[in-house]
Amino acid sequence: MTQIEFNKRLCSLQSSLYRFAFSLTTDHNDADDLLQETIFKAIRYKDNFKDETNLRSWTFTIMKNTFINNYRKNIRIGRSLDTNKDLTMLKIPFEQGSMSPDSYYSEREIRKAIAMLPDDYKVPFNMHTEGYKYKEIAEKLNLPIGSVKSRIFIARRKLMAALADYA
Numbered sequence: 001m002t003q004i005e006f007n008k009r010l011c012s013l014q015s016s017l018y019r020f021a022f023s024l025t026t027d028h029n030d031a032d033d034l035l036q037e038t039i040f041k042a043i044r045y046k047d048n049f050k051d052e053t054n055l056r057s058w059t060f061t062i063m064k065n066t067f068i069n070n071y072r073k074n075i076r077i078g079r080s081l082d083t084n085k086d087l088t089m090l091k092i093p094f095e096q097g098s099m100s101p102d103s104y105y106s107e108r109e110i111r112k113a114i115a116m117l118p119d120d121y122k123v124p125f126n127m128h129t130e131g132y133k134y135k136e137i138a139e140k141l142n143l144p145i146g147s148v149k150s151r152i153f154i155a156r157r158k159l160m161a162a163l164a165d166y167a
Contacts, residue, residue, distance in 0.1 A: 001051050009055050010042055020060060024067045034070075038063040069133075076131035113162040117155055124148050125155035 001009075017038060021031035042049075042059050049058055114122060127137045134152075138145040 001049075003046070006046055006049070006055075007043070010039060010059065013056055013059055014039070016056070017059060017063060020063060021067075024064070034063060034067060037066055041066065072131045072133070110159070110163065113159050116162070117158060121151050121155040121158065124151045125159075128152050 014035070018031060018035050021034040021038070022028065025031045025034055038059060041062050045062075049055065114125065117125065124137050124141060124143075127140070128134070132140075134145050134148050137143075138148045141148065143151075
């Protein structure tokens, strides 16, 4: 498929992509941004598109993954959705002062259980809970992605066993 054909087909999907973006973001400006980023990525990675595959599915997957990655990035930097009528993003500090005594006790026990994990499991698990993707963890720790997934899974199982009394 030529670049011109690809661009025409991509432009014909724009209204469907916008509706999907709006369903994900529930905000017109964010939907516009997500649509623009999706189209940019589709054009940028056109060489990864195989002619015999479905362009619509391919671009919707790009949009969904972009939305998820942006969401994870916002969580990592401490932003969350406000539930007011316009659903704006807020930077909210996570302070322990607003916790109830019971939740503080539980958090303390969880942190203690995590600290007792061997470093081989604790480091990837902590990175994952901070919002890093498996691939990023694998690259930073110089491990195969399968090992990272396995270690995080084992860490969860160890924590569930150690915290069985608190469930």
